[in-house]
Amino acid sequence: MTSTPEQNRVFARPPLKERRWLADALRTETVGGLVLVGAAIVALILANTPLSDFYESVRDFHFGIEALHLDLSVGHWASDGLLTIFFFVAGIELKRELVVGTLRRPAAAALPVVAALCGMIVPALFYFAVNAPTGGDMNGWAIPMATDIAFALGVLAVIGTNLPSGIRAFLLTLAIVDDLGAILVIALFYTSTLNMWAMAGAVAGLVLFWFLHHKLNVRGWYVYVPLALVIWGLMHASGVHATIAGVAMGMLLRCKPRPGEEETPAEHVEHQVRPISAGFAVPVFALFAAGVGVSGSALAEAAREPEALGVVLGLFVGKIVGVLGGTWVAARFTKAELSDELSWPDVAGVSMLAGIGFTVSLLVTELAFDDDSTIEHVKAAVLIASVLSAVVAAILLKWRDVHYRRIWEEENRDEDHDGIPDIDQREEAEMKARAAREAEAQSGGDASGSR
Template sequence: MRPRDLLRRTRTGRLFVPPSPREASRLAELLRRETVGGALLIGAALVALVWANTPWREAYTALGALRVGPSALHLDLTLATWASDGLLAIFFFVAGLELKREFVAGDLRDPARALLPVAAAVGGMVLPAVLYAAITLGDPERLAGWAVPTATDIAFALAVLAVVGRGLPTALRTFLLTLAVVDDLIAITIIAVFYTETLSVVPLLLALVPIALFGVLVQRRVRSWWLLLPLAGVAWALVHASGVHATVAGVLLGFTVPVIRRSPGEGPGLAEHFEQRWRPLSAGVAVPVFAFFAAGVSVVGGGLGASLSDTVTIGVVVGLVAGKTIGVAGATWLVSRFTRARLDPSLCWPDVLGLALLGGIGFTVSLLIGELAFGGGTPADDHVKVGIVAASVIASVLATLVLRLSARRRARPGER
């Protein structure tokens, strides 16, 4: 044991031995797995739901309302706000890296291959919004949540597919991933355009300076964290001050990172390198912590009955379960029917139906949009959370049934 480790003791007096580089690498690799990230997300949400419905629920509320940060910089934010505005910026930075990789070197660079999943993503966002708007029509306050059921939680959906996808073609995961990438891009645009109440132009313009400097450094393949992190932090703070949701800063920073290697040869480009570095933090910390602070809703004492009878909850459930399924599957069928775009030969329509149901798993971004639409802690926001959880469970169960039936059908001789 190293001498400095002898001085590092826990409160119980036991020696604290930090993880070795190999152990840290194994942990990071574990957190990159979709099933692990999805399990942590679900676990954090379940802890929040249970805690919020116990006699100690006031402690849960007080924890989320605890303020930390420098007030002089107007960053004395609640822990819940730090989770949604700060930690989710890491999630959106990784999403930005993934988006750029797909557009530059992935499936989205080929219009012919991208047409079906792009159409599926658009259909899977338009129809849920239309159904939600139809259900809440006549109530402008509740209509503000029209975008809640438009988002698909890629981590959650891929985790379910990883668990139930044995016997299914790999093209199904590629289709879902491409669909989700486009879904994320549209969701980011919706947040920036429709959920920015006040806009301060000066901080937003100033934010372009650190973003541009960050871009110059990464284009020169600079990886030094002590240069990049301060610039990212300043960009995030300025975007936050502008009134635009601060997670947009993460996306913009991700877009500046180059995808293609400068020197020929094998190995990841800088975007893939950053994605591998930051995904464990996103999946293992940022998203679960956000889910913990966002998913805790009290349904005791009549709260569940009030939620289920509210048009907000009904609109979210119908939008995510029915809207996503019909929108994704219907758009895929229409485009394949009336254009030259075709499904991958290894896929069949029951696979598309199962994938469309997976699209109804809306969690991370849906919870974020709910908070932006109704304000955290309001009755409408609580009802949004109930609707998202209920819809995600229903969509997961139905998708599992459909995909397992499709896998069994493939296992039969002579059937695909």
């Protein structure tokens, strides 16, 4: 019986270069996740204390250029403006994964992609199942589809678990595919009107962006930042949500190195922008989006609304059913297998962690509904479901933490202090020995044939 290639296993350990990129990216996201959690707590405190009037007046204060349709409230500047930075980084991540990362290999990408798709479809079905029979607003079906990687990593940092790199890579891939789904959903289903002239201008700006970057090799930020602002403004005026401009520009950056390059433009820009996204843009958005009333009466009202109930069930139950079920189906009907060191309870823990749908879920809530009361109740539902998912995931993953620590230590052991983990050196030596044996067998066969 042939063994399953390591790259086709669920939670397989990524190659060393991929692990180093992963560690760098997740380190920033983890710090940002802690700031994000703090911002959400501050928002809840402000919205549920005598400071609520001051909080709402700041959030609803308008400023901007009315002639350009940019006279927005502070809350909208955060969701339409600052969150574009988050989606810009998401676009870079998606481009990298498609070009040089996990998603470029269909066999390796199949499992996390199927798991992510099921983790989006099943929660939406839960929302439909609750709202269709009760006459609820069906426009909120996309709210429970999202996974918030920053919030999830913030939870992991708080509970102090030592997840192996394979699990973290799987979780990040889930989040990237989720982001792609959210981008498509926002662009296709939450665009009410379309200004074709403004859209054409935004597309022309993106073409100019690509030409400057790929053909003229222009590197100066002073060229791209003004151009990015123009593209963002035109996208906003077109009726398509302005964050789509960020995704588009992120995906236009070059991810493959040219001769003599130590770092691609995408890597360089991502290193510069990711801390701004994780440490500032997303927390400020959360500060103005998460401030909802959580009094007993408010929660009771939310519990009676099918929209809020559908979101809670979609995130808390639908995510674990979708991700866990999708992973099992993909493993059952393909050649993929679970990594030898891990088991299905580990998949359940990550599936539960995927139920934290904070940032994008709050954004889609604002796009899906017009009624302020419904928006407040559904936002409360997103917070409740995210907290429940975080608590259950923390219990499941902490229960396995001793086992995770052993795997993590084995991955990072470097007894000769040469900067390369011993496990990678052993695998490289085994690969060379295997290649030598195959070459020797081949040469022996050729010699026998010639006789």
